[in-house]
Amino acid sequence: MLDKSNLPRHIAVIMDGNGRWAKKQGAMRIFGHHHGIRSVRETVETCAELGIQYLTLYTFSTENWGRPKLEVEGIMQLLVKTIREEVPQLHKNNVRLKSIGEINDLPKKARRELLEAIDMTKENTGLTLTLALSYSGKWEIIQATKQIAEQVKAGVINVEDVNEQLFAKHLATEEAPDVDLLIRTGGDHRISNYLLWQIAYAELIFMDDVFWPEFRANHLYEAIYSYQNRERRFGKTSEQVVATQTA
Numbered sequence: 552m553l554d555k556s557n558l559p560r561h562i563a564v565i566m567d568g569n570g571r572w573a574k575k576q577g578a579m580r581i582f583g584h585h586h587g588i589r590s591v592r593e594t595v596e597t598c599a600e601l602g603i604q605y606l607t608l609y610t611f612s613t614e615n616w617g618r619p620k621l622e623v624e625g626i627m628q629l630l631v632k633t634i635r636e637e638v639p640q641l642h643k644n645n646v647r648l649k650s651i652g653e654i655n656d657l658p659k660k661a662r663r664e665l666l667e668a669i670d671m672t673k674e675n676t677g678l679t680l681t682l683a684l685s686y687s688g689k690w691e692i693i694q695a696t697k698q699i700a701e702q703v704k705a706g707v708i709n710v711e712d713v714n715e716q717l718f719a720k721h722l723a724t725e726e727a728p729d730v731d732l733l734i735r736t737g738g739d740h741r742i743s744n745y746l747l748w749q750i751a752y753a754e755l756i757f758m759d760d761v762f763w764p765e766f767r768a769n770h771l772y773e774a775i776y777s778y779q780n781r782e783r784r785f786g787k788t789s790e791q792v793v794a795t796q797t798a
């Protein structure tokens with residue numbers, strides 16, 4: 552059973568393995584992306600039901616632009632279709648949609664659809680669902696650095712004012728807390744330029760036997776359960792952690 556008093560506040564997911572899942576059935580890679588939508592729906596619904604505050608999904612990386620044109624176009628079309636079909640239900644579930652990444656690089660139609668959905672759900676107070684689109688962690692850190700440098704140059708802030716809190720506010724994730732739990736499906740053990748700053752102390756869970764289109768609510772429960780059974784020490788000793796828990 553999950554401990555409702557110890558849920559991760561922010562879950563991030565690297566939804567990987569769509570292409571390999573499709574290949575396993577002798578289908579085109581895009582077939583895998585299509586089947587990944589059900590996993591997204593189930594993950595979002597389960598997080599909303601559990602009362603998770605932030606869910607950030609790696610949907611399309613900056614590096615993914617380098618994939619074959621046909622696959623990129625297929626993913627962009629799928630994005631438009633999915634936003635159109637899923638957003639009314641998200642809205643009903645009080646989900647607030649956001650995005651991080653260079654969305655100006657998205658095709659006009661996809662950008663428009665996304666911005667409309669973000670606007671429609673902006674007052675919602677439940678789960679904040681952030682889609683990382685045309686996103687890379689290094690890009691985000693450079694963006695933040697540029698903004699801060701401009702403010703120093705304009706005399707709005709001093710160099711001495713730059714600290715972790717200030718830096719984090721300039722990241723695309725803005726007010727979201729750091730990631731508590733990062734899940735990657737598909738079998739690869741890497742970060743792939745995702746939320747580099749925000750995962751500083753995240754618990755990492757690699758689900759090696761699950762391709763993203765196979766990911767279901769039970770996998771999410773399993774990951775949260777595993778998270779709850781880890782000791783997060785943040786540099787301290789186990790004795791110190793236990794002492795503060797029992798204090």
Ligand code: IPE
Pocket residue numbers: 566567568569570571572610611612615626737763
């Ligand atoms: C993740 O699945 C989805 C995107 C990157 C858009 P992949 O498409 O990377 O699937 P694999 O890793 O090739 O199996």
Ligand code: IPE
Pocket residue numbers: 565566567568609610611612614615739741743
């Ligand atoms: C990471 O998956 C990006 C997304 C899930 C959107 P990739 O499949 O692109 O990652 P690498 O290239 O194998 O590291």
Ligand code: MG
Pocket residue numbers: 567568569737
């Ligand atoms: Mg992949």
